[in-house]
Amino acid sequence: MSMMQQITLGQYLPGKSVVHRLDPRTKLLMAFGFIMVLFIITAGWVEYGILGLAALLIIYTAKLPLGMVLRGLRPILIILSLTIVLHIFSTRTGTLLFRLWFLEVYSGGVNQGFLLAARLVLLVLSTSVLTLTTSPIALTDAIEFVLKPFKRIGLPAHELAMMMTIALRFIPTLIEEAERIMKAQLARGADFESGGLIKRAKSLLPLLVPLFISAFRRADELAMAMEARCYRGGDGRTKFKVLRYTKLDFYAWTCFVAVSALAFYVSYAL
Amino acid sequence: MPIKLEQVDFVYAGGSPFERAALKGINLSFLDGEFVGIIGQTGSGKSTLVQMLNGLLKPTRGTVTVNGLVTTAKGVKLKSLRQEVGLVFQFAEYQLFAETVAADVAFGPENQGVPASEIAERVDQALLNVGLPLEIKERSPFELSGGQMRRVAIAGVLAMNPKVLILDEPTAGLDPRGRDEILSRIRELHRQRGITVILVSHSMEDVARLVDRLVVIHGGQIVYDATPREVFAHGSSLKTYGLGVPQATEVLGLLKAKGWAVPEVALTLDEARQAIVRAYQLRRELA
Numbered sequence A: 001m002s003m004m005q006q007i008t009l010g011q012y013l014p015g016k017s018v019v020h021r022l023d024p025r026t027k028l029l030m031a032f033g034f035i036m037v038l039f040i041i042t043a044g045w046v047e048y049g050i051l052g053l054a055a056l057l058i059i060y061t062a063k064l065p066l067g068m069v070l071r072g073l074r075p076i077l078i079i080l081s082l083t084i085v086l087h088i089f090s091t092r093t094g095t096l097l098f099r100l101w102f103l104e105v106y107s108g109g110v111n112q113g114f115l116l117a118a119r120l121v122l123l124v125l126s127t128s129v130l131t132l133t134t135s136p137i138a139l140t141d142a143i144e145f146v147l148k149p150f151k152r153i154g155l156p157a158h159e160l161a162m163m164m165t166i167a168l169r170f171i172p173t174l175i176e177e178a179e180r181i182m183k184a185q186l187a188r189g190a191d192f193e194s195g196g197l198i199k200r201a202k203s204l205l206p207l208l209v210p211l212f213i214s215a216f217r218r219a220d221e222l223a224m225a226m227e228a229r230c231y232r233g234g235d236g237r238t239k240f241k242v243l244r245y246t247k248l249d250f251y252a253w254t255c256f257v258a259v260s261a262l263a264f265y266v267s268y269a270l
Numbered sequence B: 001m002p003i004k005l006e007q008v009d010f011v012y013a014g015g016s017p018f019e020r021a022a023l024k025g026i027n028l029s030f031l032d033g034e035f036v037g038i039i040g041q042t043g044s045g046k047s048t049l050v051q052m053l054n055g056l057l058k059p060t061r062g063t064v065t066v067n068g069l070v071t072t073a074k075g076v077k078l079k080s081l082r083q084e085v086g087l088v089f090q091f092a093e094y095q096l097f098a099e100t101v102a103a104d105v106a107f108g109p110e111n112q113g114v115p116a117s118e119i120a121e122r123v124d125q126a127l128l129n130v131g132l133p134l135e136i137k138e139r140s141p142f143e144l145s146g147g148q149m150r151r152v153a154i155a156g157v158l159a160m161n162p163k164v165l166i167l168d169e170p171t172a173g174l175d176p177r178g179r180d181e182i183l184s185r186i187r188e189l190h191r192q193r194g195i196t197v198i199l200v201s202h203s204m205e206d207v208a209r210l211v212d213r214l215v216v217i218h219g220g221q222i223v224y225d226a227t228p229r230e231v232f233a234h235g236s237s238l239k240t241y242g243l244g245v246p247q248a249t250e251v252l253g254l255l256k257a258k259g260w261a262v263p264e265v266a267l268t269l270d271e272a273r274q275a276i277v278r279a280y281q282l283r284r285e286l287a
């Protein structure tokens, strides 16, 4: 099994769906807004149900394979179980459900634990959907746009966005490279798995040294190539792909506002 | 160390949207002492194929049997298998990591648990085998030239004394001199040690003169498995697989089309020259 397959978080799945075609700024701000709503509304099953349904609808519209989206949750499985377990054993509200030796489990704790877990799941889902449907380049364009107002207080928006673009661009390359070097050393009888901590750390050297050397070489080559094409930062730089809002974005925002309003209504007015 | 592949399929990233079938229904076997070339366009599956041969990749379907061991069987000792089947990766110089050339070449035998005294001997032997002077031993591998680094990497695999040596595009990115040097060393090795050599390449010029048997792969499938002469006789269909024939053969083909009495295939320039001279004299006599 290759490493590439295990990393779904931050991966882009090209497509032509409505969600894919939205302006990246819309998607970025919506994901951000979704998370805000998630934290502002009071935790409750109806509220989270509405948001969860909206998320599922978006996943369906974007034609994302559900299995792949759910696989993005794998890295937070430990945090999720920890959240649930801690709440079950520490919150003492509601009725006493059962007693396990000295541990007492209350209905409030179970409820609270699962609600918080649901919030975490929704949080990760919203960012997964964002990255799965938005190419890294479009995403950094959007980030640059969002950061632009902060330029006045000295935030290097363009440089940050460029750094992100480059980092995102090279993550798969470096993973591939790591895999290749690992295989090359395995072919020479290297053993990355057995032995104690020190032996295992030492066994990583034949992997890490070539990987760092190649990363530095790539950085060097890239810097040279950018300079050769007269790159000199963001001032006066125009864009090849100019971001433009369309009707789609308008509809999307309408839906977003409607869903948020509904969630707020359920949360505070009822 | 005979190697046998039966009905081998291999799929990268199976089950994900990025799924990609790299090998389809491969049947192939390698006998002891053979010198085999594997040739195909970039992306045809050559690297995937050779990684099957020492268990780095395992077939999605079908079986790979190395010296009677099936690589997909439970509890098979892949580490010992990898010592018998040495694989030099594409751009092998990127695997160098140690402070000195000697230490890097010694990495393989050390992992094998070879005693220190023997390691030193093996390192010297391997460096000589790839045509590097022993003075180089205490230098850092990173201050060598690209061609020298490549040869250090090959020596690193040779030092494990493999019974089968697989080289994945050992000449890619080298200048003509570096290329000829490495190829002639490989031929020497095959002759001296009598080991099986599997040479992967996308260049006909490289393999034509060296190998006894040529396997042509296209789109993950084997399209030819024959002697170089037999393969090159299919000049035009090779072009559809993105491959050319050696220049010597190409020239003869052009002459033949003009009605010259030359054979269809020549593997070396010398062979082509003799054939052309003979045909020329024949024409003069007729005229």
Ligand SMILES: Nc1ncnc2c1ncn2[C@@H]1O[C@H](COP(=O)(O)OP(=O)(O)O)[C@@H](O)[C@H]1O
Pocket (backbone or CB within 6 Å): A002, B012, B013, B020, B021, B022, B040, B041, B042, B043, B044, B045, B046, B047, B048, B049
């Ligand atoms: N690690 C990988 N993950 C996914 N696909 C791969 C990987 N390595 C190779 N491939 C794909 O498998 C096919 C065969 O590749 P490869 O065996 O490297 O060909 P070659 O060595 O002949 O250039 C190509 O289409 C390539 O894109």
Ligand SMILES: [Mg+2]
Pocket (backbone or CB within 6 Å): B043, B046, B047, B048, B090, B168
């Ligand atoms: Mg290859």
